[in-house]
Amino acid sequence: MKIGYALDGRYQIKKTLGEGGMANVYLAYDLILKRNVTVKLMRLDLQDDKAAIRRFKREANSLTELINPNIVSIYDIGEDHGMQYLVMEYVDGMDLKQYLKLNYPLSYERVIEIMQQILAAVSEAHAHGIIHRDLKPQNILIDRQGNVKVTDFGIAVAAAEETMTRTNTLMGSVHYISPEQARGSIITKQSDLYSLGIVLFELLTNHLPYEGNTAVAIALKHYQGQMPSVREYDANIPQSLENVILHATAKSLTDRYQTAVEMSADLKTALSPSRQNEVKWTPSEIEDGQTKVLPDLTNFKDVNDDLTQTKKLGTKQSKPSQAKPAPKANFFKRHKRPLLALGIITLIVIIAAVLSLPREATVPDLRGMTRAEAERMLKDEKLEIGSTTYQASEKYSYHQIIASDPRQGTVVKNGAKIDVIVSSGLKKVAFGNYRGKKYKQVKKTLEKHGAIVYKKTKYSDKYAKGTIISQSIDSKQKVAMSQVTVSFTVSLGSKNILLKDLLGESLSKVQAYADKYDLNLVIKHASSNEEKDTIISQYPYAGTYIGRGGNLTVTLSDGPESSSSSASSSSKSKKSSSSSKASSAKTFSSSSSASTSTQTLAQRTVTIPYSGTDGQAVEAKIYLEDKIHSLSSVYKTLQITSDTQEVLSFVLDSNQAGKYKVVVDGEVVVEDNSVTP
Incomplete structure (x- = not known):
């Protein structure tokens, strides 16, 4: 397909993403909805193949039934000048194979998070009678936010319509096929679970369990071989996590997980302390292909042996000898015919009785x-x-x-x-809108119904700290709560806080205020005519902005120093209070009655360069030295996603110079050792 061509005048081809067995995949731009999409276009050499067209349309119809945040969505199906095409959601990211290559080793928690999302997608497909048949890392995508999207249902078939492979060839990639696929037998939903067991093995070890020189050799190992232990690659892997692999990859369908929901539930608790000493899982059934021992038949004798006489080959049978004259006919000979008839009738009755017995x-x-x-x-x-x-x-x-x-x-x-x-499946209900609600309460409620809940955080001026800003599942989407995996973005509150006037407040109220806005409270003491244990000064001043995690310094009144100096202390206290409220002042008196030195306020606007990629958050640490702070302690920590400006305030004695530095990824990116007013 030529770059720039617009399918149906709407989907403009931008570049080639890949080529498949029956379709080529392109990145395109939707000229109407102004968004990137993925287009699957049937290969030109298959345009006249009716069977291929049916298969292509079957993929489209299968996908339209599947609505799940972990399944690539289908937007449109069409035909342009005889070319069959399918328009799908564009996932900006990479496949799981590439993701593992770049990020191995993954934490066990991250492995479970990825598998839970895959299982949620597979469970949704199974609920619609659709077996994927080709689950492998190359068909599992990871977007830039780390969310899983399962794709390529191109060889999926509605289980209710067809469960056998359509040809004598193996379907799916040989490294991930189930034993029943390897022998060309009936494929069930449990075949997908076997493939996911192999995927889990690979996520934990970065290796495949079976290797071979040919596809047939690998297939035979799936059919006959024993699953290697992941603990041979990493002895720290919990036995409970390995047990999930062994259970999923059992050769016998009876021993294997029955449903994706069952596998998900087992995986969910794999790292639980209660399973710390779990024993190795073993199958209960005899595996297919095991040698069966037949009973010893040497002591059995054919009932005809006593009635059959052996004849020697190549010899004539001797003539029977002349029978001697029989004695006078006895009773049996006289009644031969009636007795024979009676015997036949009796035999018929017995046979009829036997045949009439219920099987x-x-x-x-x-x-x-x-x-x-x-x-x-x-x-x-x-x-x-x-x-x-x-x-x-x-x-x-x-x-x-x-x-x-x-x-x-x-x-x-x-x-x-x-x-x-x-x-009839799980009862589905609308997921609901949780925006603006407390995350902790929502998480508790959803987990009670079996949902898996993940949390992301973000600063927000609109939503209060701890409340939900957005959710990964649409509020109107029908879901089964026990199968849901949802991610909530939770507010960290405003990034910068406009300080209020704290003068005259009690220490307990100021501490609560600092806790609410994640401020580090620094407490000083000074004699004052103000009421004891009340705040007589603060820094930064009321009406100025401070970032979360910054230092809020307050001076607490210890009461009058002595009766003789009460008037002087009162005057100083009033002067200090007046000066603190004047936030724009450049010069102020020290809050300590024992000090007569002059302190000045200096400010610097610092630009912190962003060194991350694609908007991923980078941690920047600011160190500051002045009258109050030491350069050896972190003044403020920021999460930045672009070049960021911060205003730094310094309290300096006369002839004192302030210092600051900004550290990103262990390197100093900005510093100044001579800050003066």
């Missing part, structure tokens, strides 16, 4: 299967599927069987009908 079968375990899968299994057991009722379920995904009646293990007659209870 029996054992009801198999149908839990986790779709109705179509259960119907096939029951047919093999000479049973039939009966009525179907639907029931909401936290454990089983949409269209999976919850239970059967009679239940599994029950012995029934051949041909019996087995009723099934099928999951």
Whole structure:
């Protein structure tokens, strides 16, 4: 596709992002909505392939059903001059393979956070009967904010319509395929969970569990090989976290996690102290492909052996000898025919009785299967599927069987009908709008319903500290709370605080004020005619701005120094109070009655250069030295996302010079050792 061409006059191609088996992927610009989008355009050599077109449209239809913050959204489907195209959300970031390469090793908490978001996406797909079939790091995207987006449902198929591979070839990437995919057997939702077990292995070790010279060799290892231990790569990995991998990658479907929700719940508590001494997980079922020992048949004898005579090859059979004349016909010979008839009748009656006896079968375990899968299994057991009722379920995904009646293990007659209870999925409700609400309370409420909640912080002049500014899930989006992973942006309050007049306030009130705005309170004492234990001066002054984390210095009255000097102290106190309220003054008297030196106020506007990338926050530390502060202590810490200006105020004695420096990533980026008024 030529750069600059506009599909349907709307989606202008900007550059090529990649090429796939059936479609090429482009970055495009939506000329109407003014935003970047991803366009998948079917390859020109497949435009006349009806099967390929059906498959391409099936991908589009599958994606339209999936609405989840961790799944790449589809915006539009169309055709331009015979070219089939699909317009999707553009994710500005990288795939998980690249992310791991750049950021390995990841913390265990970050690994779990990534996996939880992937599982939320897979759970949503499974709830709509869609199996991804090709889950791998290359199909999992990470945006610049660290959010996960699962993409490429190009070979996904509605499980209710088709569960077998469409050809004899293996589908999906061989390093991540399940044992049932490797042998070309039925693929279920648990096949996706196996692939995610491999992804988790890779996130923890930066290695793949199985390697080989050919795809067949690797596939055989998935089918037959034992899963290596991640603890061989990193002995610090908790056994409980390795157990999630072992459970997800069990060869037997019975031993493997039944649903993405079940795997997510286990992963959620993997780092819990209560699981610190967990033993290694082992499967309970005999794995497929194990050698079965047959019973010894040497002691069994064919009932026909006593009735069969052996003939030697190449010899003539001797003639029977002349029978001697039989004695006079006895009773049996006289009644031969009637007795023979009676025997035949008796035999027929016995055979009829045996045939009329009811044949029996054992009801198999149908839990986790779709109705179509259960119907096939029951047919093999000479049973039939009966009525179907639907029931909401936290454990089983949409269209999976919850239970059967009679239940599994029950012995029934051949041909019996087995009723099934099928999951209607989780009850979905509108997520709700939490903007402006207290984060701690919202987090507590949502986690009670099983949601996973993450927090980001941001300064805000509009929202009070601790309240929610924004949320990653739209308020009207229908969700199942137990499957939700949501990120809230929480206010840190205003970045700069306009100081109020604290003179005359008690120390407890000033301390509460400092705590509210994250200020470091510095307390000094001085004799004064003002009421004891009240504030007689403050710095910075009322009406000036101070950044969060800055120092607020106040002087606390100790009462009059002595009765003889009360008048003088009172005069000095009033003069100090008057001077403190005049925030624009450049010269003021010391609040200490014992000092007569003159102090001056100097200010410097400092520009801190931004050294980060793409707006990611960088920590800048400011050190300041004056009459009050020491250059050895941090004066203020900032999180900057661009070049930032800060106004620094210095209290200096006469003939004293102030100093300051700004440190970013361990390097001094700005400094001045001669600050004067």
